[in-house]
Amino acid sequence: MLKYSENAVYDLKSENPESEPVNKETLGLFQKILLTMDGTLTEILEIYMSESIKIVKLSEELKPSASGIPIMAVEPGRDVMERKVVLQGVSSGKNCLYAESIIVPHCLEKRFRDGLIKSNIPIGKLWQDCKTETFKEVVATFCQPAGYIADYFKVERTCPLLCRTYLVYSDRKPVMMITEKFPETYFI
Secondary structure, three states: OOOEOOOOOEOHHHHOOOOEOOOHHHOOHHHHHHHHOOOOOHHHHHHHHOOOEEEEEEEEEEEEOOOOEHHHOEOOOOEEEEEEEEEEEOOOOOEEEEEEEEEOHHHOOHHHHHHHHHOOOOHHHHHHHHOOOOEEEEEEEEEEEOHHHHHHHOOOOOOEEEEEEEEEEEOOEEEEEEEEEEEOOOOO
């Protein structure tokens, strides 16, 4: 998972020495939009891909935070949910986005928390369904080799991924940290 320093700056090199800043000059317009918009991507991806998007949960684990997460005001020992998913086209079966999330479940309303755990509805659609007020802040954009994530996209492990990390606030508290990744060859 992601590492953050006390002052909430993404510690890119300690997380993955092969990570680099994104050269936005080389990106296509839609790639720039995906990396910089401060909202969820499901609806815009559905428009781009001309099909509905579903999530496929790869893993979901509730466990105590070992060292705490300062950027989210999570103390050591506080329960967090670590979740990994892919967004996938319903008709094509194509994975278009990989996401890792750290979620602070005790800060979420019960209906939203239950929907997150018991359904395969994308987070953005759950926010809409539950009428949950949120504020999102992009805190990092970076590029890194695909590594094991390559298998989800059927690309080489050395294929660059474009990545963004954002915080989600609800009731002025950080409730989620989400990192989304997709191959540099997508959405050109």
